[in-house]
Amino acid sequence: MKTFKIGGIHPPENKLTEGNSIEVLPIPSELAIPLLQHLGKPAKPVVKAGQRVKKGELIGEADGFISANVHATTSGTIKAIKSHPHPGGQYAPTVFLESDGQDEWLDGCNTEPQDWQSFSKEDILNRIKAAGVVGMGGAGFPTNVKLAPPKDKVIDTVILNGAECEPFLTSDHRLMVEEPEGIIEGLKIITSLFSTPVKAYVGVEANKKDAIEALAKYASSYNFEVVQLETKYPQGAEKQLINSITGRKIQEGELPFDKGCIVNNVGTAFAVYEAVCKNKPLIERVVTVSGIEIQAKKNLKVIIGTMFSDIISACGNIPGTVNQVISGGPMMGKAQYSFEASIIKTSSGILFINNEGLDTSRERTCIRCGKCVEACPQELQPWLFTNLAQRREFDELPAYGLFNCTECGSCTYVCPSKREIVHWIKYSKAIVNNRKKRKSA
Amino acid sequence: MQTVTLKVSYAPFVRSSDSIEKVMYNVAIALAPATVLSIYFFGWRALVLTILSVVSCIGFEWAVDKIRGREQTAALDGSAFVTGLLLALNVPSSLPYWMLIIGAFVAIVISKHLFGGLGYNIFNPALVARVFLLISFPVAMTNWPVPFGVDMETAASPLGVLKTDGVAAIQDISLWHMSFGQIGGSIGETSAIALVLGALWLLFNRYITLTIPLSFILTTFGFTGIFYLLDPLHYASPIFHVLTGGLLLGAFFMATDMVTSPIALRGQLLFGFGCGLLTAIIRLWGGYPEGVSFAILIMNALVPLIDSWDLSDKKQKAKEEAK
Numbered sequence: 001m002k003t004f005k006i007g008g009i010h011p012p013e014n015k016l017t018e019g020n021s022i023e024v025l026p027i028p029s030e031l032a033i034p035l036l037q038h039l040g041k042p043a044k045p046v047v048k049a050g051q052r053v054k055k056g057e058l059i060g061e062a063d064g065f066i067s068a069n070v071h072a073t074t075s076g077t078i079k080a081i082k083s084h085p086h087p088g089g090q091y092a093p094t095v096f097l098e099s100d101g102q103d104e105w106l107d108g109c110n111t112e113p114q115d116w117q118s119f120s121k122e123d124i125l126n127r128i129k130a131a132g133v134v135g136m137g138g139a140g141f142p143t144n145v146k147l148a149p150p151k152d153k154v155i156d157t158v159i160l161n162g163a164e165c166e167p168f169l170t171s172d173h174r175l176m177v178e179e180p181e182g183i184i185e186g187l188k189i190i191t192s193l194f195s196t197p198v199k200a201y202v203g204v205e206a207n208k209k210d211a212i213e214a215l216a217k218y219a220s221s222y223n224f225e226v227v228q229l230e231t232k233y234p235q236g237a238e239k240q241l242i243n244s245i246t247g248r249k250i251q252e253g254e255l256p257f258d259k260g261c262i263v264n265n266v267g268t269a270f271a272v273y274e275a276v277c278k279n280k281p282l283i284e285r286v287v288t289v290s291g292i293e294i295q296a297k298k299n300l301k302v303i304i305g306t307m308f309s310d311i312i313s314a315c316g317n318i319p320g321t322v323n324q325v326i327s328g329g330p331m332m333g334k335a336q337y338s339f340e341a342s343i344i345k346t347s348s349g350i351l352f353i354n355n356e357g358l359d360t361s362r363e364r365t366c367i368r369c370g371k372c373v374e375a376c377p378q379e380l381q382p383w384l385f386t387n388l389a390q391r392r393e394f395d396e397l398p399a400y401g402l403f404n405c406t407e408c409g410s411c412t413y414v415c416p417s418k419r420e421i422v423h424w425i426k427y428s429k430a431i432v433n434n435r436k437k438r439k440s441a
Numbered sequence: 442m443q444t445v446t447l448k449v450s451y452a453p454f455v456r457s458s459d460s461i462e463k464v465m466y467n468v469a470i471a472l473a474p475a476t477v478l479s480i481y482f483f484g485w486r487a488l489v490l491t492i493l494s495v496v497s498c499i500g501f502e503w504a505v506d507k508i509r510g511r512e513q514t515a516a517l518d519g520s521a522f523v524t525g526l527l528l529a530l531n532v533p534s535s536l537p538y539w540m541l542i543i544g545a546f547v548a549i550v551i552s553k554h555l556f557g558g559l560g561y562n563i564f565n566p567a568l569v570a571r572v573f574l575l576i577s578f579p580v581a582m583t584n585w586p587v588p589f590g591v592d593m594e595t596a597a598s599p600l601g602v603l604k605t606d607g608v609a610a611i612q613d614i615s616l617w618h619m620s621f622g623q624i625g626g627s628i629g630e631t632s633a634i635a636l637v638l639g640a641l642w643l644l645f646n647r648y649i650t651l652t653i654p655l656s657f658i659l660t661t662f663g664f665t666g667i668f669y670l671l672d673p674l675h676y677a678s679p680i681f682h683v684l685t686g687g688l689l690l691g692a693f694f695m696a697t698d699m700v701t702s703p704i705a706l707r708g709q710l711l712f713g714f715g716c717g718l719l720t721a722i723i724r725l726w727g728g729y730p731e732g733v734s735f736a737i738l739i740m741n742a743l744v745p746l747i748d749s750w751d752l753s754d755k756k757q758k759a760k761e762e763a764k
């Protein structure tokens with residue numbers, strides 16, 4: 001079993017939905033599809049209020065190099081394009097689509113699987129781009145950009161990330177169990193894009209034995225390795241995953257391709273397969289609905305733009321003990337302020353939790369126990385960041401590797417003084433970046 | 442749909458169950474064997490002193506928190522409890538009660554809160570108080586009741602005997618008495634077995650690591666060992682040095698105090714080495730028979746320096762990586 005060498009934690013796994021097959025959520029009557037579901041610029045709307053669209057039709061066009069297309073996720077009428085609560089915490093331009101109940105596909109979309117071997121590399125990348133595929137593990141980086149690294153970078157390793165190290169989340173797990181063929185087909189397509197010989201891996205944490213088995217069945221027909229990884233957070237963080245599988249270390253300021261690696265989430269690989277072979281845009285994804293507090297825990301296949309309120313009504317009302325709704329996992333997710341926010345391409349889960357017991361409001365002084373240093377997978381000094389930030393000495397932080405922090409939250413998890421370490425780190429990054437901008441302006 | 446009030450806070454939304462209380466009360470649990478055994482050796486007065494010390498430390502903490510406008514719960518966060526316990530374990534069982542209360546005042550008010558309170562204090566509060574008492578009341582602080590003694594019968598501690606009467610005088614102290622703790626000394630320092638038992642609890646539950654205690658003890662052992670080998674007629678054996686005085690109590694329970702020791706491994710090694718070396722030097726050639734408290738306090742003072750040495754290195758590394 002492989003793992004990364006430094007730091008890491010093991011929070012309670014709470015994979016409450018690991019045995020629940022993926023269910024399909026009925027199409028809601030109204031959808032709120034954000035034009036920002038990826039890293040980079042929001043897509044430019046190409047539809048008008050009142051216009052009828054079919055499922056899979058382009059409604060937002062990638063605006064520039066780092067941006068991604070957005071499609072109608074069912075057929076119906078565009079109601080409005082306006083600012084709306086976004087699961088990331090801000091407001092974002094959003095297309096409102098009223099479903100006509102027909103769920104009628106655009107001609108030529110979602111076809112029978114075609115053989116991609118005859119496609120040129122350029123064709124493949126164009127299909128991925130047209131389908132609006134972005135990294136579905138969290139960051140939402142446009143996949144066509146990621147798969148076309150600068151010419152001088154020699155890629156020798158392609159990794160699919162099936163670690164799913166966040167507690168509670170099981171959406172990748174279920175996808176690996178139920179759609180291994182599509183995922184592996186996606187992996188083949190991705191590796192075919194590199195002219196150098198590449199070694200392909202799928203990294204899966206050891207607590208997902210059935211997923212490992214499901215994928216390993218295909219290992220004989222195609223040369224790749226399913227790597228069993230120690231169940232340890234943040235096993236699925238790009239830098240840690242690369243270290244676990246290849247032993248290589250991504251230094252500060254480097255990207256995976258600097259060390260010859262390309263990492264994609266298993267969900268992304270599946271989306272690549274559907275985009276290339278079935279001409280199907282990325283309009284749906286698997287979302288884990290979970291939390292200790294709620295009865296109906298599910299893995300749901302949901303179309304993008306489904307509002308949280310629709311998911312809640314489908315799962316039965318939530319008990320009054322719930323006081324937080326988290327988009328994403330409990331380690332790196334975002335607390336929601338509105339049920340109107342919607343599922344986007346990067347939404348891996350919705351958690352309903354009660355955090356009365358957490359007592360996060362009372363930060364106490366650092367007792368210098370060193371637990372945060374021990375937990376940090378990036379070899380940083382989290383306590384120092386926090387102490388300096390609280391003294392407002394923000395400019396001191398970058399010298400200690402502030403921007404090498406992946407915001408994994410391990411330090412905050414272990415701190416006995418309940419210090420909001422990651423929060424201070426994010427805050428400091430924002431301040432340092434702003435100061436830099438102001439200086440160069 | 443029903444209305445639910447949503448609370449927005451920062452990730453992560455799960456936290457470990459560790460807390461200051463847990464850390465501190467586990468240290469208290471680890472000190473329990475030594476405390477109980479000392480009551481067995483030194484009688485009810487040891488018990489009264491221990492309770493008095495803990496209660497007055499918590500009382501002072503409560504009062505200072507109130508004056509400083511801090512949360513009153515801090516008095517029960519366990520840190521004052523541990524300071525009180527350690528203070529009691531570091532004085533002779535014959536110490537007058539009022540002196541102990543002065544000690545508690547020095548520990549909590551002067552050594553802890555004048556520096557900013559928990560987390561900001563540079564020196565181990567219990568040790569500052571002990572040294573303060575030792576300097577202010579040298580006679581009362583070096584009057585060691587003998588174990589199972591009647592009417593506060595006192596004698597010099599083994600280290601005291603060594604200092605004044607030389608190696609020959611300590612030859613007949615049995616190894617078993619030194620390990621079990623049936624020798625003169627501060628309330629909690631005499632039983633090596635009880636202290637190691639408590640230390641194992643902390644190590645097993647990962648509240649401390651072996652770095653500091655091991656480098657501390659091995660350095661003292663090695664340094665005194667060299668001189669023992671060179672001249673066994675003048676110098677006591679290293680085993681004697683490890684088993685007597687406050688070495689084990691200091692190495693496992695006070696040098697490991699998180700607040701006043703270095704955070705990084707390399708710094709901790711240096712810190713333990715410094716403590717061990719200073720202890721040996723003071724014991725062999727110093728004016729006092731025992732040097733553990735002084736050694737730890739001197740090294741406490743150097744912690745900011747050790748930490749910044751360690752960090753400047755990290756800074757350098759981060760810079761190189763960024764290139």
Ligand code: SF4
Pocket residue numbers: 375376377378379380381382404405406407408409410411412421422425
């Ligand atoms: S959030 Fe940053 S500082 Fe904290 S453990 Fe993760 S990488 Fe280290």
Ligand code: SF4
Pocket residue numbers: 365366367368369370371372373382383386411414415416417418419421
């Ligand atoms: S874990 Fe918390 S208390 Fe311990 S050193 Fe880090 S910041 Fe300080």
